[in-house]
Amino acid sequence: MTGVSTPTGQIPSRLDEESARPSLAYPGCPSHTYQMSPPKGSGLDVGGAEVEPWQYLPNPWRRHVAGLSKEERETLEEIRFRVGRPVFLYGPAGHRPLTGEGVAEAVAGEEIERVFAVLIDYSLYARADELRQGFVTLPGGHRVGVVARAVVEKGAVETVRHICGLNIRWARPVVGGAASLWARLGETGGGLPSVLLLSPPRCGKTTLLRDLVRQLGDRGFRTVVVDERSEIGGAGADGAPGYPVGLHTDVLDAWPKAVGIQVALRTLGPDVIAVDELGAAEDCAAVERARLAGVAVLATVHGGSLADLADHPQLSRMLARGVFDRVVVLSRRRGPGTVERVCAPGDWDRSEL
Amino acid sequence: MKGVGALMVMVAAVALARLMGRPYRLRVRALEAWQACLARLEPEIGWRQLPIRQALARAAASDPLFKPVLARLNTVLDGQEGGFGDAFGRALEEMPGLWAEDREPLTRLGRTLGESAAGYQEGHIGMARGEVERLLAAARDGGLKQAKLVETLVALGGVAVVIALM
Numbered sequence: 145m146t147g148v149s150t151p152t153g154q155i156p157s158r159l160d161e162e163s164a165r166p167s168l169a170y171p172g173c174p175s176h177t178y179q180m181s182p183p184k185g186s187g188l189d190v191g192g193a194e195v196e197p198w199q200y201l202p203n204p205w206r207r208h209v210a211g212l213s214k215e216e217r218e219t220l221e222e223i224r225f226r227v228g229r230p231v232f233l234y235g236p237a238g239h240r241p242l243t244g245e246g247v248a249e250a251v252a253g254e255e256i257e258r259v260f261a262v263l264i265d266y267s268l269y270a271r272a273d274e275l276r277q278g279f280v281t282l283p284g285g286h287r288v289g290v291v292a293r294a295v296v297e298k299g300a301v302e303t304v305r306h307i308c309g310l311n312i313r314w315a316r317p318v319v320g321g322a323a324s325l326w327a328r329l330g331e332t333g334g335g336l337p338s339v340l341l342l343s344p345p346r347c348g349k350t351t352l353l354r355d356l357v358r359q360l361g362d363r364g365f366r367t368v369v370v371d372e373r374s375e376i377g378g379a380g381a382d383g384a385p386g387y388p389v390g391l392h393t394d395v396l397d398a399w400p401k402a403v404g405i406q407v408a409l410r411t412l413g414p415d416v417i418a419v420d421e422l423g424a425a426e427d428c429a430a431v432e433r434a435r436l437a438g439v440a441v442l443a444t445v446h447g448g449s450l451a452d453l454a455d456h457p458q459l460s461r462m463l464a465r466g467v468f469d470r471v472v473v474l475s476r477r478r479g480p481g482t483v484e485r486v487c488a489p490g491d492w493d494r495s496e497l
Numbered sequence: 498m499k500g501v502g503a504l505m506v507m508v509a510a511v512a513l514a515r516l517m518g519r520p521y522r523l524r525v526r527a528l529e530a531w532q533a534c535l536a537r538l539e540p541e542i543g544w545r546q547l548p549i550r551q552a553l554a555r556a557a558a559s560d561p562l563f564k565p566v567l568a569r570l571n572t573v574l575d576g577q578e579g580g581f582g583d584a585f586g587r588a589l590e591e592m593p594g595l596w597a598e599d600r601e602p603l604t605r606l607g608r609t610l611g612e613s614a615a616g617y618q619e620g621h622i623g624m625a626r627g628e629v630e631r632l633l634a635a636a637r638d639g640g641l642k643q644a645k646l647v648e649t650l651v652a653l654g655g656v657a658v659v660i661a662l663m
Contacts, residue, residue, distance in 0.1 A: 202577040257582070266574070266581035266611040267548040269618050303614065 361390015
C-alpha cells in the first residue's frame with residue numbers, strides 16, 4: 145500500500161525541517177524518551193485544555209487535591225476510589241493515600257456514587273454508551289474508568305450497577321513530544337507513513353498520537369481523528385476539541401471507529417485518519433479499507449511487543465499485508481513515552497509474528 | 498367629591514379583586530409553563546441526550562417563570578451538597594404560582610431525572626406530563642371559575658359600597 149503524497153503550498157512545513165535532521169537508525173536503536181511532563185527549557189509545552197480532572201471532583205477530595213504541592217499535582221497520573229479503602233494518588237514516584245479533613249480513611253459506596261453523579265453531571269442517560277464500555281470521558285479527554293457490576297442482557301452489557309471503584313486518569317497533551325519521532329520514522333517511499341503505536345497501558349500512546357495528529361494538521365494534511373472515547377481531541381464542553389489538534393484536523397468525537405472511518409472516507413476527504421486503541425475486527429477492517437483508499441492511518445494498540453500481536457488474527461494479518469509502514473513500540477522504562485523500537489516491515493518476520 | 502370617592506372605591510375594589518384572583522391565574526400559567534417545558538424536555542433528553550442541566554435550561558429558556566428555578570438549581574448543584582433530586586426539589590420552591598399539590602409530581606420526576614437510560618427518562622417525563630395535564634385541567638376548570646367568582650364578588654362588594662356612599 146502506498147502512502148499519501150506530501151501536500152505542497154504555503155503552509156509552514158515543520159515536518160520537513162524536522163525530517164531534515166539526521167535520523168537515528170532503527171531497529172535496535174537506543175531508547176529515546178519524549179517527556180510527558182516537559183522539563184523547563186525543553187521547548188515542549190503542555191498545551192490545550194487547562195482543566196485538571198480533579199476540578200470535576202466534589203469536595204472534600206477536590207479541595208485536598210488542589211492543596212497538593214504544585215510539583216505533585218502536575219505529575220499526578222491517577223486518582224483511584226475503591227469502596228472500603230482509602231483514596232489513592234498515583235504518580236511517577238509511586239502511590240500514596242489522599243488524606244485531609246473530611247476525607248475518610250475508607251471510602252463508602254454512597255460517596256463513590258456521589259462522586260460519579262457529579263462527574264457525569266447527573267446525566268446517566270447521556271453517558272450510557274460509554275458506561276457500557278466501562279468508562280466515561282470528562283471534558284478535556286480525561287478518562288474515568290468505572291468498576292461496577294455489569295447488567296448483561298442478551299449477552300451484551302446493558303448498564304452497570306453498584307459502582308465500587310473509579311479510576312480518574314489525567315490526560316495531558318504534550319505539544320512537540322512527537323517531533324523527534326518523525327525523524328526516526330525514516331523514509332517510507334516519499335509518502336506519509338502509516339504508523340501503529342504499540343505499548344501496554346499508561347505508556348503514552350494516546351499522548352504521542354495526539355501530537356502526531358497536531359503536527360500533521362498544522363502542516364496542512366487534512367487529518368481526521370475518529371475519537372471514539374474523546375481522548376485524543378479531549379472534547380470540550382462546546383463540542384470543539386479541547387486540545388490543540390492542528391489547523392487542518394477534524395475530530396469525529398464519540399464516533400465508533402468503524403463508522404467514523406467510513407464517514408471520514410466518504411465525506412471529509414482525509415489525507416490521514418487517526419484512531420486510538422485498535423482491536424475489534426470491524427475496526428481493523430475499516431482501517432484496511434482506509435489504506436486501500438490511499439489514506440494514511442495513525443493508530444494505537446495495546447501490547448508489549450510485536451510478538452503480542454501474533455495472537456491477534458486481524459492485526460497480524462494487517463502487518464503481514466503492509467497496512468502499516470512503521471510500528472513504534474513504547475514503554476515506561478524511562479518514563480511514559482519511551483520509544484523502545486521503531487520497526488519497519490522487514491523487521492516483523494514470521495518468527496516474530 | 499362623592500364621585501371621586503366612588504371612583505376610588507371602584508378602582509380599589511377591582512384591584513383587590515384582581516389580586517385575590519391572581520394565585521388561581523398564576524397557577525394555571527405556571528402549570529402551562531411546566532406542560533410546555535416537559536414537552537420540550539423529552540426530545541432534549543431522549544433524542545439529543547443533552548446533560549440534564551443543559552436540557553432543562555433549553556427546555557425552560559423561553560419562559561421567565563423558570564429563571565429563579567434554574568438559578569437555584571445551578572446554585573445547589575454547583576455547591577455539590579446533595580443529589581439532583583434534592584436540588585430539583587429545592588429549586589421548585591422558587592417557582593411562582595405552583596401549589597403544594599402541583600410540586601408533588603414534579604418533585605417525583607426530579608428524583609428520577611438523570612438516573613436511567615434515555616428511554617426510561619422519556620417514560621418518567623411522560624408520566625409527569627400526564628399528571629401536570631390533569632392538574633392543569635383541574636386548575637382551569639375549578640381554579641379559574643373560583644378566581645372569576647372571587648373577582649366578581651369583590652367587585653360587587655365595591656359597587657355595594659359605592660351605592661351605600663351615594
